Amino acid sequence: MGRFWVECCCSLPVAAGRPSVHNIIQATDCSLVTYAPETSPRVTAEPPPTDAESTLPLLLQTLPDLAVHTSVLPRRGRQHLDLLLLAIEAMDLGGSEAVLWVGQELGLNEILQHRVQLWQIRNTNPLRRYNQRRPLSLAEAKALVLVICNLAQRLSVSIRQNLLAVQQQTDKGQPLDDHFALGFYLERFRSHFRARMNPRRAAVVVYQKPEVLNRLAVDLLQQLLLCSGTLGAKRLWTSLFDGEI
Amino acid sequence: MQFQRIYRQPNCTLVVEGLADPAASLIDTNTLSIVTHSECQILGLDPVLSGGRDFLVDLIKVVGAYSQGVISGIPRPAMQVRSPHLDLHPGEGDRHQLVCQPETTPLTQSGSSSSESGQPLRWDLSTVQLFDLMEAIDQLLADPQTLPDLQFAWTPVHRRQVPAQEPLVQRAVAPTLGATLLAIAAAGFMAMPVPQVKPPRIEDRPTTTTTPAGTSLNLITDAEVVQRLQSQTQQKLAQTWKSRPSFDTAQVYRVTIDEQGQIIGYRREEPLGGQNYEAELPLKMLLQPNAARTAKQALDLRVVFLPQGTTEVKLWTP
Numbered sequence: 431m432g433r434f435w436v437e438c439c440c441s442l443p444v445a446a447g448r449p450s451v452h453n454i455i456q457a458t459d460c461s462l463v464t465y466a467p468e469t470s471p472r473v474t475a476e477p478p479p480t481d482a483e484s485t486l487p488l489l490l491q492t493l494p495d496l497a498v499h500t501s502v503l504p505r506r507g508r509q510h511l512d513l514l515l516l517a518i519e520a521m522d523l524g525g526s527e528a529v530l531w532v533g534q535e536l537g538l539n540e541i542l543q544h545r546v547q548l549w550q551i552r553n554t555n556p557l558r559r560y561n562q563r564r565p566l567s568l569a570e571a572k573a574l575v576l577v578i579c580n581l582a583q584r585l586s587v588s589i590r591q592n593l594l595a596v597q598q599q600t601d602k603g604q605p606l607d608d609h610f611a612l613g614f615y616l617e618r619f620r621s622h623f624r625a626r627m628n629p630r631r632a633a634v635v636v637y638q639k640p641e642v643l644n645r646l647a648v649d650l651l652q653q654l655l656l657c658s659g660t661l662g663a664k665r666l667w668t669s670l671f672d673g674e675i
Numbered sequence: 676m677q678f679q680r681i682y683r684q685p686n687c688t689l690v691v692e693g694l695a696d697p698a699a700s701l702i703d704t705n706t707l708s709i710v711t712h713s714e715c716q717i718l719g720l721d722p723v724l725s726g727g728r729d730f731l732v733d734l735i736k737v738v739g740a741y742s743q744g745v746i747s748g749i750p751r752p753a754m755q756v757r758s759p760h761l762d763l764h765p766g767e768g769d770r771h772q773l774v775c776q777p778e779t780t781p782l783t784q785s786g787s788s789s790s791e792s793g794q795p796l797r798w799d800l801s802t803v804q805l806f807d808l809m810e811a812i813d814q815l816l817a818d819p820q821t822l823p824d825l826q827f828a829w830t831p832v833h834r835r836q837v838p839a840q841e842p843l844v845q846r847a848v849a850p851t852l853g854a855t856l857l858a859i860a861a862a863g864f865m866a867m868p869v870p871q872v873k874p875p876r877i878e879d880r881p882t883t884t885t886t887p888a889g890t891s892l893n894l895i896t897d898a899e900v901v902q903r904l905q906s907q908t909q910q911k912l913a914q915t916w917k918s919r920p921s922f923d924t925a926q927v928y929r930v931t932i933d934e935q936g937q938i939i940g941y942r943r944e945e946p947l948g949g950q951n952y953e954a955e956l957p958l959k960m961l962l963q964p965n966a967a968r969t970a971k972q973a974l975d976l977r978v979v980f981l982p983q984g985t986t987e988v989k990l991w992t993p
Contacts, residue, residue, distance in 0.1 A: 494829055510747075593803055600768055648769070652802045653746050659806065661813040664829060669747035671831035 489536060490572045493667040496675065502565035505556055507670035511574045512555035514657075514666075516626070517650035518581050520619035521588050525581070532580050533573065541573040559628045575667050582658035589655045596648055606644055619647040678707040680821050682814045684807035690714040691731065691821060707821045717808065720798045724775055726760075732825070733758035735812050739827045741771070742809045745802075752836045770799040892973040895934060901990065904974055907936045909988040912978065915957035919984065922952045926980040929991055930958065933970035937963040941978075956980055 503511075519525035526545075533542035542548055551570050553562040582589065588611075595612040599605065607613040620643045627634045637643045657666045682689040696708035710728040724730070740755040741763040756763050759776070766772035775796045800808070816827055839846065895901055908930070927945035932938050938961045943953070953959065958978075975991035 496829075496831060590803055593801070596769065597801055649748070652769070653748075655802060655806050656742055656746050656809065659810040659813050660817050661827075665743060665746055668829050668831055669743055669749075672743070672747040672749040673832055673834055673837035675831055675833060 489576060490569060493572045493575065493663060496668065496671045501568060503568060503571040503670065504674040507571065508554045508566050509557055510670060512552050513650055514578050514654060515552060516622050517619060517647065517654060520615050520622055521585055528581060529577055532577050536576055536580065538573045541570055557627045557631050557634050559626060575663055579657045579662040579666060582654045582662065586658045589651055592651055593655060616644050616647050676704065680707060682811040684811050686718045686804045686807040687811050688716045689811035689815060691815065705820050706823060717798065717804055733761050735827060737761045737763050738809055738812055749832055749837055751832060766799050769802060771805050773798045773800055892970060895972045895974045901974060904932060904936050905976065905988055908932060908976060909986060911961065912957060912986045915961060916986065918955055920955060920982055923982050926952055928958060928978045930976045930978045931973050932976060933966050934972045937966045939963060939967035939970055939973065
């Protein structure tokens with residue numbers, strides 16, 4: 431695999447009210463995924479400050495504090511974040527590396543320091559085999575939200591293609607796995623899910639059948655698409671507290 | 676000064692036309708604060724939705740709330756995804772149905788529906804189309820130069836507004852079973868006989884006691900008299916016993932007193948065997964053998980002489 435320059439329409443989460451920016455990144459890995467080209471004209475603004483220490487609190491402050499009675503993320507939210515990351519990994523072969531790389535780009539090094547810490551954070555999902563009995567702090571959750579939305583923006587072309595394939599296969603009445611790219615995503619998602627989730631959990635037993643797991647994978651694709659917008663991070667963050675307050 | 680803002684997405688175009696606020700126009704001349712006309716066109720779907728500020732606010736509220744429901748998987752309450760003219764709810768399969776009720780007054784939207792007025796218009800949106808519509812709205816919300824006072828309410832769904840995941844029938848099984856068992860248990864207890872309440876009997880205690888002389892005397896049963904004699908004996912022993920005890924285990928004596936409180940007999944009960952420390956105790960000194968002949972009633976007390984030099988006086992129980 432070689433290096434190549436891609437032009438990415440990357441909307442960094444800046445302060446509320448400031449539109450997206452146009453950035454050029456260098457991909458170190460050539461994956462099966464093409465990054466999002468310029469699809470729509472956006473209002474330009476000045477680039478965000480590059481100093482990591484000054485952006486860290488600013489980025490996290492763009493997400494409002496909704497749960498005043500608790501300092502940790504509720505159970506359902508931890509599960510949701512891990513599943514969204516699982517869907518991203520199923521779509522992009524370099525997804526797990528990309529999480530750390532994007533975290534570094536956004537200046538979230540202090541929260542997402544290395545792979546082990548990321549693994550511990552992700553394993554706060556109660557459905558995991560090696561569930562870490564530790565809470566997920568709001569700062570860690572916010573960092574994950576920002577990374578997920580950033581990656582969703584970069585993968586928006588793939589997500590759209592997959593959702594279009596779902597629609598086409600459904601309209602024709604054909605199984606989803608028959609489509610090449612969509613079948614690849616679904617198969618990877620199923621294998622990741624079965625390898626990482628605790629099969630003795632009642633919530634995991636529900637997903638024993640491949641059709642049910644495919645349904646979950648498609649739902650996550652839709653959610654990722656809706657999180658890839660201008661206010662995607664705020665929308666995802668608010669949705670984590672639905673039914674918890 | 677009139678403005679037009681266009682937010683274009685692959686499947687949706689949102690157009691807002693308006694004016695700047697005259698009061699603020701001296702400071703900021705580029706902000707659209709008053710909406711004169713707004714249009715929303717979804718590619719491939721006719722007709723174009725249009726209206727004024729109210730239409731725009733309803734569209735933002737309904738689409739924003741519905742999108743939140745799709746992201747979290749928890750549907751929003753009906754009042755949040757419904758307005759007088761717009762309604763967004765899940766359709767068949769992965770579709771989302773947008774229903775628009777056009778206004779029936781002659782001042783309807785310009786260039787709007789070709790159908791008869793009053794008939795609701797329905798569109799089945801795919802998720803991609805919904806995203807493009809939502810993204811156009813989000814770009815409007817994020818634009819500081821268009822309607823800066825317009826904000827989306829970032830409030831999660833309250834716990835009580837979330838519909839229960841288990842069906843009502845399944846949830847009602849446990850309390851129904853509990854109530855049934857309670858009724859059965861209550862019926863069973865009702866069938867049991869009511870217990871008879873009997874007054875306490877004092878006859879359990881022996882009614883007579885034997886003096887050292889061998890005569891049998893009636894025991895004093897009056898509780899007030901017993902209490903008085905008990906405390907009288909305690910006081911007498913405390914005043915009389917001044918010497919330091921040399922024993923290290925409690926000495927228990929059964930002491931018989933008459934109705935005047937005089938000691939007419941005693942016998943050591945504990946410890947059985949061992950050295951007899953009777954000489955140190957005041958019982959011999961207080962003994963009135965003559966009173967045993969004239970006594971009509973007697974009382975047995977349990978007197979405990981403790982190594983600390985104190986005494987305990989209680990009613991004797993066999």
